[in-house]
Amino acid sequence: MNESSHDNRSEETPSEGVPAPEGPANLIDTDYVIGQDNLATDRLGFSIDLHGKVFAISALVTVFFVVLTLALQTEVEPLFNAVRNWLTSHLAWFFLLAGNLFVLLCLGLIVSPLGKVRIGGMHATPDFSYSGWFAMLFAAGMGIGLMFYGVSEPMSHFNAALGGTSVEDGVRTDWAPLGAAAGDTAAATGLGMAATIFHWGLHPWAIYAVVALALAIFSFNKGLPLTMRSIFYPLLGERVWGWPGHVIDILAVFATLFGLATSLGLGASQATAGLSQLFGIPATNATMVLLILGITAVAILSIVAGVDKGVRRLSEINMGLALLLLLFVVLVGPTLAILSGFFQNLGGYLRHLPALSNPFGREDANFTQGWTAFYWAWWISWSPFVGMFIARVSRGRTVREFLIAVLLVPSLVSVLWMTAFGGTAIDQLVNDGVEGVRDAALELQLFVMLGELPLSAITSFIGIVLVVVFFITSSDSGSLVIDTITAGGKVDAPKPQRVFWAIIEGVIAIALLLGGGLVALQAMAVSTGLPFTLVLLVGCYAILKGLMSEPRA
Numbered sequence: 105m106n107e108s109s110h111d112n113r114s115e116e117t118p119s120e121g122v123p124a125p126e127g128p129a130n131l132i133d134t135d136y137v138i139g140q141d142n143l144a145t146d147r148l149g150f151s152i153d154l155h156g157k158v159f160a161i162s163a164l165v166t167v168f169f170v171v172l173t174l175a176l177q178t179e180v181e182p183l184f185n186a187v188r189n190w191l192t193s194h195l196a197w198f199f200l201l202a203g204n205l206f207v208l209l210c211l212g213l214i215v216s217p218l219g220k221v222r223i224g225g226m227h228a229t230p231d232f233s234y235s236g237w238f239a240m241l242f243a244a245g246m247g248i249g250l251m252f253y254g255v256s257e258p259m260s261h262f263n264a265a266l267g268g269t270s271v272e273d274g275v276r277t278d279w280a281p282l283g284a285a286a287g288d289t290a291a292a293t294g295l296g297m298a299a300t301i302f303h304w305g306l307h308p309w310a311i312y313a314v315v316a317l318a319l320a321i322f323s324f325n326k327g328l329p330l331t332m333r334s335i336f337y338p339l340l341g342e343r344v345w346g347w348p349g350h351v352i353d354i355l356a357v358f359a360t361l362f363g364l365a366t367s368l369g370l371g372a373s374q375a376t377a378g379l380s381q382l383f384g385i386p387a388t389n390a391t392m393v394l395l396i397l398g399i400t401a402v403a404i405l406s407i408v409a410g411v412d413k414g415v416r417r418l419s420e421i422n423m424g425l426a427l428l429l430l431l432f433v434v435l436v437g438p439t440l441a442i443l444s445g446f447f448q449n450l451g452g453y454l455r456h457l458p459a460l461s462n463p464f465g466r467e468d469a470n471f472t473q474g475w476t477a478f479y480w481a482w483w484i485s486w487s488p489f490v491g492m493f494i495a496r497v498s499r500g501r502t503v504r505e506f507l508i509a510v511l512l513v514p515s516l517v518s519v520l521w522m523t524a525f526g527g528t529a530i531d532q533l534v535n536d537g538v539e540g541v542r543d544a545a546l547e548l549q550l551f552v553m554l555g556e557l558p559l560s561a562i563t564s565f566i567g568i569v570l571v572v573v574f575f576i577t578s579s580d581s582g583s584l585v586i587d588t589i590t591a592g593g594k595v596d597a598p599k600p601q602r603v604f605w606a607i608i609e610g611v612i613a614i615a616l617l618l619g620g621g622l623v624a625l626q627a628m629a630v631s632t633g634l635p636f637t638l639v640l641l642v643g644c645y646a647i648l649k650g651l652m653s654e655p656r657a
Contacts, residue, residue: 122330123224127227130325131327162361165358166358174615181619184627188478192477200463204461213317230500237497238513239423241494248574251570252374254521255529256550259533259541262530264281264296265291265295268287282468294452297452307461312483316493317507318646319335320494320495329593331588339642359635360582363482364578366482366625369613372617374547376388378551382561396617399579403583406576425569429563429567430521432557433528434524437524442523484640485636489581493581529541540552579610586609
């Protein structure tokens with residue numbers, strides 16, 4: 105691998121749209137120029153600048169998939185179901201094992217001397233303040249998911265654990281995590297919360313951190329384009345600019361599109377349920393389709409406003425609203441139980457972590473396959489999107505600072521969120537005998553829980569607004585990431601391309617919701633997550649190779 109030391113910012117700009125390293129860094133010496141394989145024209149009345157092969161294959165396959173799903177709505181549902189069940193039942197161990205490897209890699213880098221490497225060169229300074237950085241980290245990562253699962257997941261695990269285990273023909277048929285906690289309310293609450301936090305804690309953020317760190321180092325320190333293929337330069341050399349690289353980027357586009365569509369579908373179904381509960385608007389497919397179309401239109405306006413202004417403003421508004429709602433639930437709900445529960449749940453999570461993350465010999469097959477394997481595949485399919493977004497806003501941080509922030513800050517907020525929302529719902533059931541949340545549909549549970557607290561009309565409305573704005577920021581940032589990949593790594597490609605991808609994201613979400621609902625969304629997240637897991641595992645080796653060649657402060 106041909107690398108050259110680089111000491112001066114003004115000497116050369118390694119790639120268009122990627123800032124040169126500041127201070128000593130190890131640039132990779134390649135003849136490739138960003139966009140050299142691109143089709144660029146403005147003869148169509150608007151300008152385009154895209155990577156012919158990656159864009160064409162990604163766009164055509166996606167459009168073909170959407171048309172087929174919409175044309176054969178009834179036929180595709182059992183197919184989606186079969187695909188999801190086969191993948192999660194046969195490969196749950198693989199997803200769990202991969203998740204553990206990502207966490208171990210991150211923890212290893214934090215304590216190793218490689219943690220001193222600075223993203224963007226030894227003299228780079230951060231582009232954003234800590235508060236702005238944390239807000240963007242969090243809003244990009246988990247927005248819609250926390251709204252959808254904040255109440256429903258702790259309640260589901262609590263219920264399953266309380267119900268105990270049931271065995272038919274020597275196989276467990278219950279959905280309880282680990283060994284359940286039959287009839288023991290306190291133990292079931294602890295286990296239910298630990299299982300929830302397991303899905304929202306270190307593992308997902310380690311997946312994002314690995315992708316973001318790899319992209320940041322190879323782009324900001326090595327001067328390569330900001331696309332997934334760049335990570336593989338230590339292994340493939342100049343071949344990354346040919347078909348091996350095209351395949352990696354196309355897989356990244358599919359993973360991102362379908363991972364994002366899963367979130368957008370969840371968001372649409374929850375917002376529709378909320379509107380139905382609050383305003384009596386019928387919760388039909390037509391409402392969901394109109395909602396997705398409306399939100400996609402707003403996302404397109406946000407794209408045209410530009411990433412810094414549009415996304416940052418929306419992220420900040422949303423963080424403020426989310427914190428207000430969180431504060432409200434903490435103060436008006438069972439405050440003492442939530443505050444003490446935060447530390448108890450954190451302890452319970454760490455205590456149950458080895459058992460929950462064990463990939464082999466598990467008896468709780470429904471839980472590991474139906475929950476954990478789906479989540480890991482979903483997080484992995486989200487990872488190019490969240491990873492590229494985090495990479496772009498993390499220049500100037502050291503590897504150690506970056507990993508600690510990306511692993512801990514969002515994980516702790518997730519613990520607090522789940523404790524407040526899930527804990528309040530469980531408290532309503534156990535202490536007040538309110539069974540509404542337990543019996544409601546998943547997408548309604550947040551609103552039913554808020555309905556038991558004062559000012560429920562206002563808080564439910566804020567809940568709907570949060571889901572919608574998270575939807576807009578996800579669609580906005582997601583289209584930026586997909587556009588960067590399909591424009592051969594150009595960060596400042598023409599806006600019509602981003603608008604195209606924003607529309608495609610909305611259309612995929614609509615197609616999947618109509619062609620099988622939540623099952624279809626999960627099936628596609630798992631199927632695109634699988635090949636991408638292999639890509640990321642190879643990427644782990646490349647990260648170590650890349651970091652070892654960097655100068656350390």
